[in-house]
Amino acid sequence: MSHKVTVTSYHPDGTVCPPDHKYTTSNRPLAEGCTGRGRFIATCTCGTWTEPSATKGYAADMGRRHRITASRNPN
Known part of the structure; x- marks a missing residue:
């Protein structure tokens, strides 16, 4: 079985933050x-x-480990 891990971002209210939302290097949202x-x-x-x-990097790292x-x- 092939395993593919995706990381999804969520706003504080629980809605998905679309991948096209851009952020500054200090993680401030640029999308209106x-x-x-x-x-x-x-x-x-x-x-x-x-x-x-809480961080994208940690979620991605856990995905790689998984x-x-x-x-x-495989079982």
């Missing part, structure tokens, strides 16, 4: 009406794994 990113959730296509995180572990243990 965007309230900023409140959390990130990494999800695998295997359907049994998700990882919430893919490595899952490829070693």
Whole structure:
């Protein structure tokens, strides 16, 4: 089974922050009406794994770790 992990950004109110919303280097939203990113959730296509995180980098790292572990243990 192939595992693909995606990281989705969410606004503080729980709505998805679209990938086309741009941010400054200090993480301030540039898109009009965007309230900023409140959390990130990494999800695998295997359907049994998700990882919430306060930062995108940590969510992505946990996704990489999951893919490595899952490829070693296919069951």
